[in-house]
Amino acid sequence: MVSAMSTRRRAAIAALAALVPGVVPAGCEEPLQPVSEPPTLLAEAGDYTMWARPKNRAERQPVVAPHGGFVDIYINDVVVADQAMVLPEGLPAWSDEAMVVLAGYDAMEGGSLVQVAVMQKQAGVWAWEQYDGSSEEPRFSGRPDVCVGCHSAGEDFIRSFRLPDPPPEE
Ligand code: HEC
Numbered sequence: 001m002v003s004a005m006s007t008r009r010r011a012a013i014a015a016l017a018a019l020v021p022g023v024v025p026a027g028c029e030e031p032l033q034p035v036s037e038p039p040t041l042l043a044e045a046g047d048y049t050m051w052a053r054p055k056n057r058a059e060r061q062p063v064v065a066p067h068g069g070f071v072d073i074y075i076n077d078v079v080v081a082d083q084a085m086v087l088p089e090g091l092p093a094w095s096d097e098a099m100v101v102l103a104g105y106d107a108m109e110g111g112s113l114v115q116v117a118v119m120q121k122q123a124g125v126w127a128w129e130q131y132d133g134s135s136e137e138p139r140f141s142g143r144p145d146v147c148v149g150c151h152s153a154g155e156d157f158i159r160s161f162r163l164p165d166p167p168p169e170e
Helices: 004-019 041-045 077-083 147-151
Strands: 069-077 099-105 111-121 125-132 138-143
Touching: 004 041, 041 111, 077 099, 077 125, 099 125, 125 147
Parallel strands: none
Antiparallel strands: 069 099, 099 111, 111 125, 125 138
Protein backbone atom coordinates (compact mmCIF):
# COMPACT_ATOMS: atom_id res chain seq x y z
CA MET A 1 0.00 0.00 0.00
CA VAL A 2 1.31 3.44 -0.90
CA SER A 3 0.65 6.13 1.69
CA ALA A 4 -0.05 9.74 0.76
CA MET A 5 3.17 10.73 2.55
CA SER A 6 5.40 8.48 0.46
CA THR A 7 3.72 9.61 -2.76
CA ARG A 8 4.52 13.22 -1.87
CA ARG A 9 8.06 12.21 -1.00
CA ARG A 10 8.49 10.49 -4.32
CA ALA A 11 7.18 13.51 -6.17
CA ALA A 12 9.65 15.69 -4.26
CA ILE A 13 12.54 13.40 -5.16
CA ALA A 14 11.50 13.35 -8.82
CA ALA A 15 11.32 17.16 -8.84
CA LEU A 16 14.74 17.43 -7.22
CA ALA A 17 16.26 14.94 -9.65
CA ALA A 18 14.81 16.91 -12.57
CA LEU A 19 16.22 20.18 -11.19
CA VAL A 20 19.69 18.88 -10.44
CA PRO A 21 20.70 16.36 -13.07
CA GLY A 22 23.32 13.92 -11.93
CA VAL A 23 22.61 14.47 -8.26
CA VAL A 24 21.18 11.49 -6.45
CA PRO A 25 18.76 12.73 -3.81
CA ALA A 26 19.54 11.62 -0.26
CA GLY A 27 17.47 8.61 0.67
CA CYS A 28 17.50 7.26 -2.87
CA GLU A 29 19.73 4.29 -2.23
CA GLU A 30 20.05 2.93 -5.71
CA PRO A 31 23.26 4.02 -7.41
CA LEU A 32 22.86 5.32 -10.94
CA GLN A 33 25.84 3.32 -12.18
CA PRO A 34 27.71 0.32 -10.87
CA VAL A 35 30.88 1.24 -9.01
CA SER A 36 33.55 1.13 -11.68
CA GLU A 37 36.99 -0.45 -11.46
CA PRO A 38 39.96 1.83 -12.07
CA PRO A 39 41.07 1.57 -15.70
CA THR A 40 43.84 -0.91 -16.43
CA LEU A 41 47.25 0.37 -17.53
CA LEU A 42 46.53 -1.22 -20.90
CA ALA A 43 43.27 0.73 -21.24
CA GLU A 44 45.15 3.87 -20.30
CA ALA A 45 47.79 3.11 -22.93
CA GLY A 46 45.16 2.93 -25.68
CA ASP A 47 46.61 2.30 -29.14
CA TYR A 48 50.23 1.84 -28.10
CA THR A 49 51.17 0.61 -31.58
CA MET A 50 51.12 4.29 -32.60
CA TRP A 51 53.78 5.12 -29.99
CA ALA A 52 57.48 5.66 -30.55
CA ARG A 53 59.98 2.82 -30.18
CA PRO A 54 63.34 2.81 -28.44
CA LYS A 55 66.18 3.58 -30.88
CA ASN A 56 67.71 0.12 -30.44
CA ARG A 57 64.26 -1.45 -30.95
CA ALA A 58 62.91 0.00 -34.16
CA GLU A 59 62.20 -3.58 -35.28
CA ARG A 60 60.77 -6.68 -33.67
CA GLN A 61 63.49 -8.68 -31.99
CA PRO A 62 63.89 -12.29 -30.85
CA VAL A 63 64.38 -12.44 -27.06
CA VAL A 64 65.19 -14.91 -24.35
CA ALA A 65 62.64 -13.65 -21.84
CA PRO A 66 59.30 -15.00 -20.63
CA HIS A 67 57.49 -12.62 -22.97
CA GLY A 68 56.88 -14.60 -26.15
CA GLY A 69 59.78 -15.33 -28.48
CA PHE A 70 59.70 -12.10 -30.51
CA VAL A 71 58.89 -8.69 -29.10
CA ASP A 72 57.96 -5.20 -30.19
CA ILE A 73 58.66 -2.50 -27.58
CA TYR A 74 56.71 0.77 -27.45
CA ILE A 75 57.42 3.87 -25.34
CA ASN A 76 55.11 6.75 -24.49
CA ASP A 77 55.94 10.45 -24.87
CA VAL A 78 57.22 10.69 -21.28
CA VAL A 79 59.96 8.17 -22.06
CA VAL A 80 60.69 9.92 -25.35
CA ALA A 81 61.09 13.27 -23.51
CA ASP A 82 63.30 11.63 -20.87
CA GLN A 83 65.51 10.13 -23.57
CA ALA A 84 66.04 13.59 -25.06
CA MET A 85 67.42 14.91 -21.76
CA VAL A 86 71.16 15.44 -21.63
CA LEU A 87 72.16 15.96 -18.02
CA PRO A 88 75.72 16.19 -16.65
CA GLU A 89 75.18 13.09 -14.56
CA GLY A 90 72.83 11.33 -16.95
CA LEU A 91 69.25 10.48 -15.96
CA PRO A 92 69.00 8.43 -12.73
CA ALA A 93 65.46 7.12 -13.30
CA TRP A 94 62.51 7.40 -15.68
CA SER A 95 59.91 10.07 -14.88
CA ASP A 96 56.45 9.55 -13.43
CA GLU A 97 53.84 8.55 -16.03
CA ALA A 98 56.53 6.87 -18.14
CA MET A 99 54.95 3.86 -19.86
CA VAL A 100 56.47 0.96 -21.77
CA VAL A 101 54.41 -1.67 -23.57
CA LEU A 102 55.79 -4.98 -24.82
CA ALA A 103 53.91 -6.97 -27.45
CA GLY A 104 55.16 -10.54 -27.66
CA TYR A 105 54.64 -12.63 -30.82
CA ASP A 106 55.33 -16.23 -31.80
CA ALA A 107 57.12 -15.28 -35.02
CA MET A 108 59.58 -12.68 -36.31
CA GLU A 109 57.22 -11.69 -39.16
CA GLY A 110 53.47 -11.47 -38.60
CA GLY A 111 52.59 -14.24 -36.17
CA SER A 112 50.06 -14.19 -33.34
CA LEU A 113 50.12 -11.87 -30.37
CA VAL A 114 50.90 -14.20 -27.48
CA GLN A 115 51.46 -11.67 -24.74
CA VAL A 116 51.16 -8.00 -23.80
CA ALA A 117 53.11 -6.55 -20.86
CA VAL A 118 52.89 -3.02 -19.51
CA MET A 119 54.89 -0.92 -17.04
CA GLN A 120 53.91 2.53 -15.77
CA LYS A 121 55.87 4.74 -13.35
CA GLN A 122 53.53 5.89 -10.60
CA ALA A 123 54.92 8.25 -7.93
CA GLY A 124 58.40 6.83 -8.40
CA VAL A 125 57.38 3.16 -8.43
CA TRP A 126 56.63 0.94 -11.43
CA ALA A 127 53.19 -0.66 -11.74
CA TRP A 128 52.97 -3.80 -13.88
CA GLU A 129 50.47 -5.72 -15.98
CA GLN A 130 50.72 -8.80 -18.12
CA TYR A 131 48.10 -10.28 -20.44
CA ASP A 132 47.86 -13.53 -22.35
CA GLY A 133 47.45 -12.79 -26.05
CA SER A 134 44.80 -10.18 -26.70
CA SER A 135 42.91 -10.93 -23.46
CA GLU A 136 41.48 -7.87 -21.72
CA GLU A 137 41.83 -9.46 -18.28
CA PRO A 138 45.33 -9.06 -16.84
CA ARG A 139 46.99 -12.27 -15.69
CA PHE A 140 49.30 -10.24 -13.44
CA SER A 141 48.77 -6.70 -12.18
CA GLY A 142 50.00 -4.38 -9.46
CA ARG A 143 53.56 -5.03 -8.26
CA PRO A 144 54.06 -8.78 -8.70
CA ASP A 145 57.29 -10.13 -7.18
CA VAL A 146 57.90 -12.20 -10.30
CA CYS A 147 58.11 -9.11 -12.52
CA VAL A 148 59.98 -6.91 -10.06
CA GLY A 149 62.51 -9.64 -9.22
CA CYS A 150 63.69 -10.30 -12.75
CA HIS A 151 63.44 -6.68 -13.86
CA SER A 152 65.59 -5.44 -10.96
CA ALA A 153 68.52 -6.56 -13.17
CA GLY A 154 67.78 -3.64 -15.53
CA GLU A 155 68.50 0.08 -15.15
CA ASP A 156 65.45 1.37 -13.27
CA PHE A 157 63.81 -2.02 -13.97
CA ILE A 158 63.87 -1.65 -17.77
CA ARG A 159 65.54 -4.59 -19.53
CA SER A 160 65.35 -3.73 -23.24
CA PHE A 161 66.90 -0.23 -23.31
CA ARG A 162 69.04 2.01 -21.12
CA LEU A 163 68.68 5.33 -19.32
CA PRO A 164 70.27 8.26 -21.16
CA ASP A 165 74.00 8.55 -20.55
CA PRO A 166 75.80 11.71 -19.47
CA PRO A 167 77.07 13.70 -22.48
CA PRO A 168 80.40 12.42 -23.84
CA GLU A 169 83.46 14.20 -22.44
CA GLU A 170 85.07 16.66 -24.83
C1 HEC B 1 62.85 -14.07 -16.03
C2 HEC B 1 62.93 -12.64 -16.22
C3 HEC B 1 61.68 -11.82 -16.45
C4 HEC B 1 60.49 -11.88 -15.80
C5 HEC B 1 60.05 -12.86 -14.73
C6 HEC B 1 59.66 -10.81 -16.34
N1 HEC B 1 60.33 -10.13 -17.31
FE1 HEC B 1 59.66 -8.55 -18.39
N2 HEC B 1 61.35 -8.56 -19.48
C7 HEC B 1 62.45 -9.39 -19.28
C8 HEC B 1 63.47 -9.10 -20.26
C9 HEC B 1 64.82 -9.76 -20.40
C10 HEC B 1 62.94 -8.06 -21.07
C11 HEC B 1 63.60 -7.40 -22.26
C12 HEC B 1 63.17 -8.13 -23.51
C13 HEC B 1 63.81 -7.50 -24.69
O1 HEC B 1 65.03 -7.42 -24.72
O2 HEC B 1 63.07 -7.07 -25.58
C14 HEC B 1 61.63 -7.74 -20.53
C15 HEC B 1 60.83 -6.73 -21.04
C16 HEC B 1 59.65 -6.30 -20.45
C17 HEC B 1 58.92 -5.11 -20.81
C18 HEC B 1 59.38 -4.05 -21.80
C19 HEC B 1 60.21 -3.01 -21.02
C20 HEC B 1 61.55 -3.55 -20.58
O3 HEC B 1 61.79 -3.71 -19.35
O4 HEC B 1 62.38 -3.85 -21.46
C21 HEC B 1 57.80 -5.06 -20.04
C22 HEC B 1 56.73 -4.01 -20.05
C23 HEC B 1 57.85 -6.23 -19.17
N3 HEC B 1 58.98 -6.95 -19.44
C24 HEC B 1 56.88 -6.53 -18.23
C25 HEC B 1 56.94 -7.62 -17.37
C26 HEC B 1 55.90 -7.99 -16.45
C27 HEC B 1 54.59 -7.25 -16.28
C28 HEC B 1 56.32 -9.12 -15.79
C29 HEC B 1 55.62 -9.91 -14.72
C30 HEC B 1 54.32 -10.44 -15.04
C31 HEC B 1 57.63 -9.45 -16.31
N4 HEC B 1 57.98 -8.53 -17.25
C32 HEC B 1 58.38 -10.54 -15.91
C33 HEC B 1 62.56 -10.35 -18.31
C34 HEC B 1 61.58 -10.72 -17.42
